[in-house]
Amino acid sequence: MLSEREVISTLDMVRNEHLDVRTVTLGISLFDCVSHDVELFIGNVRAKIAQYASNLVAVCNEVGDKYGIPVVNKRISVSPIAAVAAPFSPRDMVRVCQALDEAAFEAKVDFIGGFSALVEKGFARGDCALIESIPEALATTQRVCSSINVASSRSGINMDAVALMGRQILATAAATADKGGFGCTKLVVFANIPQDVPFMAGAYLGIGEPDVVINVGVSGPGVVKKAIDRAIEKGRSSGRPLNLLDVAEVIKKTAYKVTRVGEMIGNEVARRLNIPFGVADLSLAPTPAVGDSVGEIFQSCGLSVMGAPGSTAVLAMLNDAVKKGGSFASSSVGGLSGAFIPVSEDSSIEAAATSGFLSMEKLEALTSVCSVGLDMIAIPGDTPATTISGIIADEMAIGMINHKTTAVRLIPVPGKGVGEKVSFGGLLGEATIIPVPRGDASGFISLGGRIPAPIHSLKN
Amino acid sequence: MQKLSISFLGKDGPGIVATVSQGLSDNNCNILQVTQTILGAEFAAIFIVDAPDELTINFLQDKLEQALGRDQHDISVLIRQASHGAWSKQVSCQPYVVTTDGTDQPGLISTMARVFARHNINIENLKAVLGHGGEDHALFVFEIEVPENEDIGRLNREIHSAGRSLKLNVSMQHRDIFEAMHRITDF
Numbered sequence: 001m002l003s004e005r006e007v008i009s010t011l012d013m014v015r016n017e018h019l020d021v022r023t024v025t026l027g028i029s030l031f032d033c034v035s036h037d038v039e040l041f042i043g044n045v046r047a048k049i050a051q052y053a054s055n056l057v058a059v060c061n062e063v064g065d066k067y068g069i070p071v072v073n074k075r076i077s078v079s080p081i082a083a084v085a086a087p088f089s090p091r092d093m094v095r096v097c098q099a100l101d102e103a104a105f106e107a108k109v110d111f112i113g114g115f116s117a118l119v120e121k122g123f124a125r126g127d128c129a130l131i132e133s134i135p136e137a138l139a140t141t142q143r144v145c146s147s148i149n150v151a152s153s154r155s156g157i158n159m160d161a162v163a164l165m166g167r168q169i170l171a172t173a174a175a176t177a178d179k180g181g182f183g184c185t186k187l188v189v190f191a192n193i194p195q196d197v198p199f200m201a202g203a204y205l206g207i208g209e210p211d212v213v214i215n216v217g218v219s220g221p222g223v224v225k226k227a228i229d230r231a232i233e234k235g236r237s238s239g240r241p242l243n244l245l246d247v248a249e250v251i252k253k254t255a256y257k258v259t260r261v262g263e264m265i266g267n268e269v270a271r272r273l274n275i276p277f278g279v280a281d282l283s284l285a286p287t288p289a290v291g292d293s294v295g296e297i298f299q300s301c302g303l304s305v306m307g308a309p310g311s312t313a314v315l316a317m318l319n320d321a322v323k324k325g326g327s328f329a330s331s332s333v334g335g336l337s338g339a340f341i342p343v344s345e346d347s348s349i350e351a352a353a354t355s356g357f358l359s360m361e362k363l364e365a366l367t368s369v370c371s372v373g374l375d376m377i378a379i380p381g382d383t384p385a386t387t388i389s390g391i392i393a394d395e396m397a398i399g400m401i402n403h404k405t406t407a408v409r410l411i412p413v414p415g416k417g418v419g420e421k422v423s424f425g426g427l428l429g430e431a432t433i434i435p436v437p438r439g440d441a442s443g444f445i446s447l448g449g450r451i452p453a454p455i456h457s458l459k460n
Numbered sequence: 461m462q463k464l465s466i467s468f469l470g471k472d473g474p475g476i477v478a479t480v481s482q483g484l485s486d487n488n489c490n491i492l493q494v495t496q497t498i499l500g501a502e503f504a505a506i507f508i509v510d511a512p513d514e515l516t517i518n519f520l521q522d523k524l525e526q527a528l529g530r531d532q533h534d535i536s537v538l539i540r541q542a543s544h545g546a547w548s549k550q551v552s553c554q555p556y557v558v559t560t561d562g563t564d565q566p567g568l569i570s571t572m573a574r575v576f577a578r579h580n581i582n583i584e585n586l587k588a589v590l591g592h593g594g595e596d597h598a599l600f601v602f603e604i605e606v607p608e609n610e611d612i613g614r615l616n617r618e619i620h621s622a623g624r625s626l627k628l629n630v631s632m633q634h635r636d637i638f639e640a641m642h643r644i645t646d647f
Contacts, residue, residue, distance in 0.1 A: 068633030
């Protein structure tokens with residue numbers, strides 16, 4: 001027999017607090033699809049994706065209905081295309097990207113990730129072709145996401161790749177200028193990219209992963225915010241106000257609950273598809289909907305706005321408490337597993353950036369204590385490529401030194417400047433263009449080469 | 461030995477279970493299962509007991525009523541031969557939780573219960589939470605056992621349609637989700 005509290009609490013979380021499963025992502029290895037012939041390769045890829053993904057959406061919906069918890073997004077991640085399509089030219093890479101887009105459309109998923117290259121220590125032939133093809137590939141497709149890993153704690157930072165990505169981000173924005181540089185919303189530059197991320201745009205299936213696997217992204221920040229608000233109100237009315245230790249405890253317990261939901265639903269989807277279950281990614285991923293925002297959690301914790309002094313401390317506590325609760329709830333935690341702070345995708349963070357409380361510098365500081373990085377930030381269209389590369393290099397350095405994942409997803413909006421708005425629609429939201437740090441990085445970026453991997457002892 | 465089912469219903473107060481269990485013990489009845497609940501001022505309990513073959517239902521009823529009267533408990537007693545075989549053990553079922561919430565009104569439970577009956581679904585537990593969402597608001601929680609051969613999608617649609625006819629918010633969820641979220645269990 002269930003208690004009243006158990007039933008009411010679950011109902012409230014589903015109806016009023018956006019409790020859901022953010023994404024079920026089907027990972028598919030494409031290593032057995034390789035061929036010297038691009039047509040044959042594309043045929044193999046389409047066949048394999050169709051074989052495993054044709055029932056994905058239907059099964060996710062069935063399992064979601066069974067438990068009364070919606071699976072909001074169904075997605076696919078594949079092996080890094082730069083590796084499995086290594087012999088091909090940039091022109092062929094565009095065709096491969098278009099084939100992935102069509103496969104995603106057929107499977108009725110909204111995104112497919114894995115148009116990716118791992119170049120932290122150097123470029124292979126496929127890496128060069130893939131990166132060269134990115135502007136056209138992303139401009140001519142809707143659903144494909146691209147990620148380029150340019151740094152790691154073991155290998156250091158490939159500064160040639162950093163320089164190149166600065167230019168390619170601008171070229172991708174130019175190729176999608178009619179849509180506000182939309183192509184860049186599907187392009188991320190990483191340090192220490194995990195192999196099993198279910199969230200876009202960084203999802204790809206790593207080389208050490210199974211042939212096919214189901215990874216799950218758990219519910220978003222709305223549930224955590226409401227739990228904190230409820231506990232604070234209860235504490236106030238009972239004459240025992242909460243302190244931060246209590247708040248961390250509330251976050252931990254809530255993370256436990258949402259992770260249990262994600263893991264249970266992911267496991268059942270995997271079982272029904274006869275595919276192994278991989279990981280639950282604990283990341284709090286916001287959406288533009290009010291009440292589903294990471295930024296609002298800062299206000300629940302007593303800050304006037306995200307970006308106010310104390311914000312980095314709140315984010316550190318939030319991120320850590322989520323990991324603690326989630327790790328107890330599931331033995332299969334993986335992916336990014338931290339709070340996301342994507343500016344355009346979170347209405348509260350966007351408002352803080354628009355009103356000047358959140359600058360690029362403060363966002364960079366925040367990324368040192370959370371996943372994933374400088375995410376979905378609109379910058380002026382005339383930003384020099386070397387400035388973008390400089391921002392990437394800084395963010396990669398934070399990831400490399402701290403042994404964590406960091407990433408950069410900047411959108412230089414063609415023809416627009418600071419203070420102007422750009423809208424990407426749907427989950428990607430809208431943003432006001434914020435200024436980039438002043439100063440010139442061109443001499444530094446033109447040096448090229450590699451920043452060596454950091455020492456792994458003498459930790460102070 | 462015979463198995464008897466003994467129900468008690470009446471005004472709640474301290475000492476009822478003490479009187480009843482003493483009365484059963486005095487008549488050599490061994491309690492096998494028991495459940496009790498309190499609703500408002502009412503007490504209700506069902507005991508399933510092993511009783512000696514020679515003990516008649518009428519004799520036991522008299523003894524228990526006398527004991528309750530002596531201790532000044534206003535409680536009715538009903539005794540019958542216990543039924544065999546729990547329904548949910550005979551049919552392979554999945555446990556679901558259906559909730560309806562909205563303005564309290566007559567016919568609410570019967571509308572939902574008719575849908576369950578039509579699909580051969582057993583209600584294992586039914587609870588009303590009044591006033592949770594304000595005055596006149598009623599939340600009903602039906603814990604049900606759904607035969608495994610039922611079409612869950614169709615059942616879900618019928619339950620929602622019944623709820624809509626009464627302007628209620630309706631949800632139907634497998635029970636495991638509540639267990640997973642709120643309870644820590646062994647492997």
